[in-house]
Amino acid sequence: MAKPIIVSFGGVQSNFDHEKLDRAKLYGRRQRQVLDPDGQRCEKAELTRDGTLLVRSGMTAQGYFDDSGAWVPNNRLVGLDAAGNPVPLQPSTLGEPQALQGPVAPTELLDLAVRSVYVLSPEGLDPKLEAELKAGKIFKFTFNYRADYKPELAFLVGNASGYFALVGEPSESDWLELQTVVAEAADEADDEEELDFEMF
Secondary structure, three states, rough: OOOEEEEEHHHHHHEEEEEOOOOOHHHHHHHHHOOOOOEHHHEEEEOOOOOOEEOOOOHOEEEEEEEOOOOOHHHOOOOOOOOOOEEEOOOOOOOOOOOOOOOOOOHHHOOOEEEEEEEEEOOOOHHHHHHHHOOOOEEEEEEOOOOEEOEEEEHHHHHOOOEEEEEEEOOOOOOOOOOOOOOOOHHHHHHOOOOOOOHH
16 A cells, blocks of 8 residues: 655644545546457557557556667666756655645646646544645645656645645746737728618
8 A cells, every 4th residue: 555645734744545536436437449350359559660669558657668679667767857967866755744835825726737636535634734624725745656856746625525635737827918909990991881782
């Protein structure tokens, strides 16, 4: 079982067991299956662009092929920043206390590009934090399900249905507007006589 999500509010820790929420759990799932002439289920696979390698489902989650076709497992990959310099691997935050920030404005949550939603089951919830969440307050904390090069941002929320962690990355929108507003000019055709539709 995965380690719990641990958050700290005012120096007091709260633990949450968590389960990832997906569409299948909300709405159920149907899957179309392709069968061969013998009634056996077919498995999806793809050829690489040069046609030399057959990539089966799940293979790219374990590693990558380089330009020469050599297999590179994930544990040999390193993260690079925009300048091409290696970046340090950030450990998982599961089982490690993460300080809550907030309460924050709802607009911060609305600007989040949500990638995952976790249903939280409280195990030792701080009464003060519980009261804040029941009052509709929103808190944020650093989240990294597994060791990665860029931790994500999680928002802790609560409602009548329970407690949830919404995980993703902040998304900023660039709003554009005209520097000069163009005034509509009167069309000269508007001054002409109205058409007489009996002529047609």
